[in-house]
Amino acid sequence: MNGRLETATVPAGMTLLEFLRGRLCLVGTKEGCGIGECGACTVLLDGKPVTACLVLAVEADGGAVDTIEGEARDGELSALQKAFIEAGAIQCGFCTPGMIMSARGLLRRIPNPTDDEIVEAMAGNLCRCTGYEAILEAVRVAAQAKAVPHAGQMVAGQSAGGSGSQGGRLSSPRVPGEGGGRG
Amino acid sequence: MLGRFDYERPTNLAEAVRLFAETPSAAILAGGTDLLVELRSGRHAPRLLVDVKRVDGLRRLDVGPRGDLTIGAAVSLNELLEHAATRWSFPGLAQAAASIATYQLRNRATVTGNLCNASPAADLAPALLVLGAAVGVAGPRGARVIPVAEFFAGVKRTTLRRGEIATEVRIPAPEPELRSAFLKQQRLRGHDLAVANVAGALAPSTGTLRLAFGSCAPTPILLAPIETKGMSAVAVGAAAAAATLAAASPISDVRASAEYRRAVLPVLVRRVVAELLGGGAT
Amino acid sequence: MAELRVVGQPVPREDAVDKVTGAARYTTDLALPGTLRAAILTSPHASARIVRIDTSAALAVPGVRAVLTGADLDIRLGLYLRDKRILARDVVRYQGEAVAAVAADTLDAAREACHLLRVEYQELPAVFDPRDARKPEAPLVHPDLATYDHMRGVFFPKAGTNIAHHQKVRKGDSAAALAASDVCLEVSFDNPPVQHVPMETHAAIAHALPGGRVEVWTSSQSPYTVRHLLALAFGMPHAAIRVHVPHVGGGFGGKAGLGLEPLAYVLSRACGGRPVEIAMTREEEFNTTPSRQGLYSTIRLGATRDGRLTALEAEYVWDAGAYADYGVNVGRAAAYSGAGPYALDHCSIDSYVVYTNKVYGTAYRGFGHLEVLWGVERAMDRMARALGLDPVEFRRRNLLREGATTITGEPFTNGHGKPIECLEAAAEAIGWGRRPSAPSAPHKVRGKGVAMLHKAPAMPTYTSCAAIVKLDEDGAADVLVSGVDYGQGTYTVLRQVAAEELGLPIDKVHITWECDTAMTPYDWQTVASRFAYMGGNAVIEACADCLCQLRAVAAGALGVPADGLVCRDGKVFPRQDPARGIAYKDLALGYTFPNGNSIGGPVIGHGRYIATGLTNLDPETGQGRPAQFWTYGAHAVEIEVDTETGEIEVLRIATALDAGKVLNPLLCRGQVVGGIVQGLGSAVLEGFRFDDKGRLLNPNFVDYKIPTAKDLPREIVPILLENPQPGGPYGARGVAEHPMISVPSAIGNALRDALGIEFESLPLSSERVLEKILVARAPRPDTP
């Protein structure tokens, strides 16, 4: 469990989500539907994103589970977390833990994903607030930050914002997924 | 909690079959993406879940000497999709698998589970039907093989007998240069069950076209083979569309009306045919 | 205005760190020791008498602490119209209505007990279509409507009918103007009920305390309104109720007013004061908690041959569902906005909020405007076509401009913003006037469409709010407000405002992230895109108060007059002598002279804002001043339609809003993109489906779909204009709801352009589109 061994006896009918939230008090993982449709409960099981509401806790026996609580290391936010913040990929934040775990799973598998791969990996996570654009951008930025270490400042703030106003109007910023992102 | 039941995770097939056959009201747990939803709804309350994901041999995903493919019952959709030989030899199957659910779910959902669940909308069913696939089965009275074409008995019903476990899906060696394709109509681009789905496979050497469709009848349906030699893609498309409509008996549900299904089914068929024969619409 | 340092910058959210680490706590993440869990039993019938409920088997389930039914609770609740009970009593009025609730040690025990409740129902006649519900012979959903308490002078429930409110707007003589028009048309439209779908479902925890007090934690947009309505419902003093709002996982209007709090409270009381948590499952969120009302509209337009609108008449029939507490205000607001942002001398609107036996409606982002403008903006396109005019040109000729008055008689000034500029900017961004580019396949066609939008906050005339700003020992500032930031970004904006006003860097301004009616100052409720405006003004005043206190203490410390002191960069200094500054940190708690003498004290500023100049609307004519400010905008879209399957793909959508001032472009863009995608859901996907017994057929994410990351328009172009709003903080207006409004209208207009077919019903699902294409293509028997 986030790199630590946890030992517990659980009823067979308990989901991994219930176990995380109820037993381990890892409440960063959210429930949005309970039937695999929304992705709010996404965690990594043996390195792969899964919806914890559709996994029994007993099925994780002997496996490795990563949750949002393990994403920052030694108090330092991961590049992914930073990119989410700077890209404006967060509004109410309820989908965010699941989004980040899906993105984490993707970047472990494919360190420099294409736009299509990003969309495919993230489309199982519903977000009602952001309209997704900034989330996809955050993943893209985090992948670039990884691919080119010490590339300097996050660029998300400017790419998602379009900071200045000119002549009473904001220039329209770059839109992600030109030609890409169609799943 | 999804209910009160026991959980077993056998590691050999005989043990799995014994547990499953001996316990009244036991259920096989593969990826759980259908089963756990059923349990949560309370529609289904088994006393024992037999998890087959650790059973020896069920993780196999291998290509035989002649190109036949065996997909063990513990193989997930993503594992199938990451399998280069599958994508290369059976693109229609890969398209069908990729159209199912979400990335997270495909890490859990199994190929066999999609068939065993026997939903009329199961996306792999048409794709496997046109490939002439069969399901390998182990049961208290031994092993047998059920062609996918004989596997579905009705909505959510299979021809598996009491105590039988599907151990694998077998796809025969493809005919030379076999082409296959799959198309699915859904309400949005994001994850959705099929309003209608259509798979096709064409053996260029013989000109034989196999078509199957789903979500438009109580079970997925395989059409009689269509001979395409000497026919234009448009003519084949028209004939295939007519044959499909004749075999379809769609119902209206929340996803779509029967009329809409009847309207898009021939469109999908024509597009699949065009893709396989080249030229034509899409 | 002086150069702004912080306001206008793309400052990221302060709470984002908690949200990306999983540390942010939402209601169901809180755990008080000993908290019980609750579950509800809902009605399978749309209309039935509850004959009896047998609770004995439920009570026998181990771990069950209390079972409550409506019979135990003779209380009516509501904000505008008190028509709802905590649990159905005597009758159920919609499928999904809660009839009983159980609190138990575990959720499983509570659920099991619910399964064991035996309810005997006697089915009653039901009515599902609000147009039928208006007929005299229709069964009455609320036979006792006459006795219900409501906000008098504002809402007018019609006793003996299903009409919860009838809002009229009358300007000029629309009948005569229509008769004299060169061109008239009449069109009808409809919208289904739609759900908000916040990713966090409704949840509340209540802890009944000794002495008739209660503490509540809730996923709500309205801490003070929750407190007030609980106080009214239970006859408690306000101080006996403490409402906390932790992080909220989306609201969109659905968490305004009262939600699960009263139920959690009565359960906690029944359990001898154990805290009780209740949270909706996703299915309950659909079946039981409120949605957006459906609408049937009929619109008549008149125009002169040269393209001037002469009159608009509209009848709006709202499908309120079983309760109309909030729905009445939607029906009211959508009436005074019900003609779109057009200059009209003659207008007549009747908006009826009608009870039916379906899940009830409430506020939803856009507050009726998306629904009303679906009709109005489609009708405007039809009129333009009837006149042979370009839809943009036709609108340009008729939009509100300086000198015109709104339909409620409010003079329109440039301070309102510039709808025409919005229209032109959006149209230009999609290359309006140029033919659509070639479709990507032979069976596809493309089209373009525009639509206008407008909206003002719909709130009582006396709506107010307050802010407190206090300085910390280190000279940083804390802002306390009770508006809820459930994602829209207001808190970040308020921090920027405070940083700007106080002369502090943004990282030295914090906002307290939990509303608590015992700690954070009053705010009416966080709805109607009003909080950046009202809260912003209150924070400006609170900061001025702080600065005044800082200057007074610094004046004493420096021995100079206070009015010669400047506050900047975290220091107070004489204007002439910046080097002699004192840091805020040395003033924040009071100033201490070298000899130990001290003056001043902790610096705490407070500020307030109350809506100004608003009037109730005249009951007969609707004339009056309902709006603190208006926000105008326009969408322009280009779409591609698959003529064989009916699928619509949005190739490009440009959305221009006159924001007055963009306080934070990063967050503003987030609101625009998020709103567009939500609007896209309403446009092409979403809508409740009921069977003929009034049962909801799509109460889960398998059957009710919302857009995913795969469903985005190919290109989104937000355009934010900055024509300042007098009275707005830095000239800003609210923009949170607006991007969603009229997205369906623009797509509907583009669809007409692409196919030559008129669409009147939402959503524009593939199925509906294809059906019309097939009808249009079918050979007509009557053509020669």
Ligand SMILES: Cc1cc2nc3c(=O)[nH]c(=O)nc-3n(C[C@H](O)[C@H](O)[C@H](O)COP(=O)(O)OP(=O)(O)OC[C@H]3O[C@@H](n4cnc5c(N)ncnc54)[C@H](O)[C@@H]3O)c2cc1C
């Ligand atoms: C959000 C979501 C989206 C989905 N989208 C799609 C979609 O787009 N298309 C689609 O086709 N399906 C979809 N599904 C359904 C499901 O994911 C697939 O059918 C999946 O392939 C089932 O596999 P599984 O391993 O999870 O099956 P399980 O849930 O483990 O089992 C399904 C059924 O088959 C039985 N079973 C499983 N394995 C065996 C075996 N080896 N022998 C005998 N019986 C067995 C089980 O007892 C159970 O009754 C979706 C499900 C969800 C939750």
Ligand code: FES
């Ligand atoms: S809660 Fe698991 S997918 Fe929605």
Ligand code: FES
């Ligand atoms: S940020 Fe609210 S659901 Fe994604």
